[in-house]
Amino acid sequence: MEQCPIVGHSGRVSLPSDNPVLNAVGLTFPADGSVLRGAHLAVGEREAVAVLGEAGSGKSVLLAALCGMLAPASGTLWANGRPLHALPPEQRQSLFRSRFGVLPQDCRILPELTVAENVALPLRLAGMNKSLAIAQSRIWLERFEIEDHASSPAAGLTQPVLRRAALARAMVGDPVVLLADEPLADLAVQTAESTARILRSIAVSHGTAVVVFTRDPMTAAYFGRTIKLADGRTDAQPASPPPAAVPLLAGEGVGFSLPLGPAR
């Protein structure tokens, strides 16, 4: 098994990626900044990053802002050179669905379906036929080392298996960015190590930017770089937006300080 690099986060923080796939600059929520106040996050291709913060530091809100579930009061968000903040909500949601994989902390798997059917669901909804989608899902189940459970109903499976299945479901659409909230919580040390190893190897092999949100320094240490989040602020420096970025909608403003929409 690959040795997990236990790297202290003290020496590897605050280094924005040179060519970020995901670049959030100055995210603030709500308008008074009581939860997020100018959070920066830049993650490059093939990079696995941990966002480390105590409970109440704004992790969940940052994740919600990054995956489009919440519109920050101000700040900009670029993904793959596209200014997501400049898109209308429907287009932004559609882009998030197609380019982002999300593993929420309270990840749910449909107990009525088998594990393979659960993982294949995003592909089937995207129009892929059943047999092809199931074959694709089995590749990911093998990757996450749970292929033995592919045909088992999800009801009654253990939490570690379900969590890996949820990770496989998040990755099956081959997203550009994977956002995972406490993906190793409640896992035994050995399972946590192997899951972290798989996430790191996916980042490298698929060019996916992996962002893990955690409150546990040990979990953060499994990943290449750690960004600390405290009181709604990250210790990362803002990275430059891609200079040649083209807005997806003609006539939409592009650039910094463009509000993402009304704060909810």
Place this chain on the structure above:
Amino acid sequence: MSPANARIEAEPAGSRLPVLLWLAWRFLPPLDRRDQRTLMWIAVSCGYLAAPLTVGLAAKHVSGLTLLSLVCLSAPALPVWWVSAIPLGERRRETALALRQARINTRSAAATSIGRQLAYPAAGAILGTVLITVVHGPLAHVLPKQAPLAIALRNSAGRWPLAAVLSVILLVALTAVLSTARSAEAYAALRRRAARLGRREAAPQPQ
């Protein structure tokens, strides 16, 4: 085939419909014993309540005494109905959440997960209304002439089909209301209050 080939593109809405229908079909059968019990009780209570509700809706004029007798007739099923509707709603909300996590939008997730919440109360209510529609004639003869239910049955000429449809719709809609999170909170608060009262009564009295 590489997993990298599977990038999800913006999908046409039409291609999702068969998958959503397949999902709705898969959610219908009970998952385990507990689920089976919940669904059975919800269907039984709706079936039972359909009878007094249909009689009440079919009557031309409902006197105070008749209304009271219909409420008393309904009373045994009301707690069972409420208690069974709460897990039904919890299950629907969990299913909708899991669907949203599988990249289904909120509206489609809600529509796909609501199937069992409609199907089981509707099945029970339809059975109950059919039964009362069929037996209301003989029942009116069997009951004593002055019985409130017999008076209501005699007053209900001609409106049975409409009353049957209305009572099914009402029972399904009220089951949906009883299965909301707010209803579950109200039930939990009621139980807490009842438990507190029980403890107070059980406390040793000063001599």
